[in-house]
Amino acid sequence: MDNGMSGSAILMMLVGVTIIWGGLFLSIFYATVLSKFRKKYKTEQ
C-alpha cells in the first residue's frame, strides 16, 4: 500500500486550508486591527 499523499490531494488540501483558515485569519485581523485603524484615521480626518 502506498503511504504518501498524491500531488493533487496535497494541492486540494493547500487550497482548502488557505481559503478557509486564511479567510478566518483575515476576518479576525480585519475586526481586531484594520477596523480600529480605519476608525482612528476617520476621526483624525
Next chain:
Amino acid sequence: MENRSQWGTRAGFILAAVGSAVGLGNIWRFPYVAYENGGGAFFIPYLFALLTAGIPILIMEFTIGHKYRGSAPLSFFRLGGKKTEFLGWWGIFVSFVISTYYAVIIAWAMKYTIYSFNLQWGKDPEGFFFGDVLKLADNPGDVGGLVGGVALPLLLVWAICFVILLGGVKKGIELANRIFIPVLFILFIFVVIRAITLDGAMVGLDAFFKPDLEQLTNPRVWVAAYGHIFFSLSIAFAIMITYASYLPKKSDITNNAFITGFANSSVELLAGIGVFAVLGFMATQQGVDVSEVAAAGVGLAFVVFPEIINQMPGMNGIFGAFFFLSLLLAGITSLISICETYIAGLSDKFNISRRRSVTIGVGLSAAISMLYATNGGLYFLDAADYFINQFGIAVIGLVEVILLAWVFRKLGVFEQHANAVSDIRLGWWWKLSLTVITPLLLGTMMFFLIKDNIAENYEGYPTSFLWTIGWPVAIGAFVMSIVFTAFKWKDNTRVSSDYDEDKGGL
C-alpha cells in the same frame, strides 16, 4: 421600555455563535459528506455554498436579530406582523424537536469519555454500543423500557444545560462558551496531531483530499454542499436571530458573520483531517481500502472510533477521552443555543420571567427526550433527526428566503441596517445570493429530497413507523407554529418598543 440582556463583549458573542455552529455534525458528518462527494473537489462547491448561501443567510439572520431586537417570533412579528411571526415559531419548534434527541447523543458521549480510560467497550465495540449501552430493541417502533444507563447521564446533561441557561446571556451562555470553546479547540488540536502521526494517516488524508473532478458536473454534489453548509451553520432555526438580538446597538454584523462562518468551516476542515487520518490508520492496520472503513454519524463515533482506539499503539485512553470530550463540549455549546431559542420565545410571547421560561422549556424537552433513552430510542432518534432536518430546517430556509427577498422585499432594509453598523459593506453579491442562488439551490435540493422519499422509505423503515415519528415531527413543527402565532402577545409594550422602524425597500 424592555431591559433586554446583552453579550458582555464582541468576542463573547462570536464564541457563542461559533459554539452554536460547531456541533456534532462538524466532527462526524462533514468528513464523510466531503469524501462521498468528490473528496478534494468537494471544496469547490462547498466554498461556493459558504459564500453564496451560508454567510449571506448568516448576515441576514444577524441583521434581523440585531434590528428587531427580539426572539425569533418577536423579531419576525416586528418585521411583518402575524404574516411573518409563524417563521419564528416554526424555527423554534424545529429547535425544540432537535434539542430532545441532541441531548441523548451528548449523554452517550459523556459515558464514552469515561469508558475511554479503560477501553470498557472491549474487543467488540459494535456489540457493546448497541447491546450493552443502548440495549437496542429488535424492530423500529418497539419502545421497550427506559434504559437507566442512558437516562441517568441524560438527566445530567439537562442539569448542566439548565444551570447554564438559568445564568442568563452574559453569566450563563457567554461564560460557558468562553470556557468550553477554547478547551474544545485545544482538545481537538491534540486529537488531530495524534491522528496525523499514526502509521497510515497519509493514506486516509489522500483519500479525503484526492479530487474527483468529474463529480463537479453532478448536480447532487452541489446540492450536498449547499445542504451541508445549511445544516452546519445553525441557520434557519431561530438560533442566530435570537443570539444577535442580544448584541448591543453599536455592533458589527457583517464581519461577525464572516468570522462565524469561517471558524465553523475551519473546525470542519480540522475534523476532516483528524477523522480521515485515523481511518487511514485503521485501513492500513487491516490491509483494506479506506472506502471499506469510512463511516459517518453515530456509527463513526461510537463504533469505528472505539475500534481505532483499540488498535492504537499508545495513548489510547487519553486519545479516546479527548475525542469524546470534544464531542461532549461541541454538543453542549450547540444544545444551549438550541434551547435558548424557545426560552427567549416563550419569555417574549407570554411575558414570563427567564427562570420560568427555562424551567418550562428545559423541563418539557428533558421529559420528551426520555423517549430516546428507551430500548427503541435509536430508531426514533434516527427518523426524527432525518425528517426534522430535511423537511424542517431546509424548508424553513427556503420559505424564509423567498418571503423576505421576494414577497416582503426586505433585503434593501437589511442591507441599509447592516451597512450602518458594519466595517464590511454589503454589495450586489449578497442580494444576488439571497434572491437567486440560494432559492434555486434549496429548491433543487427539495426536488431531489421529495423524489428520493417517494421512491423509497428513508433507511427502508416501515411506512407505519415513519408516520409514527418522522413525518409527525416535521409536520407538527409547522402546525404548532401556526397555533402559537394565533396566541396574543401578553405585553404590548414589549412588542412595540426599542427597535428601528423600517426605512426603504429592496
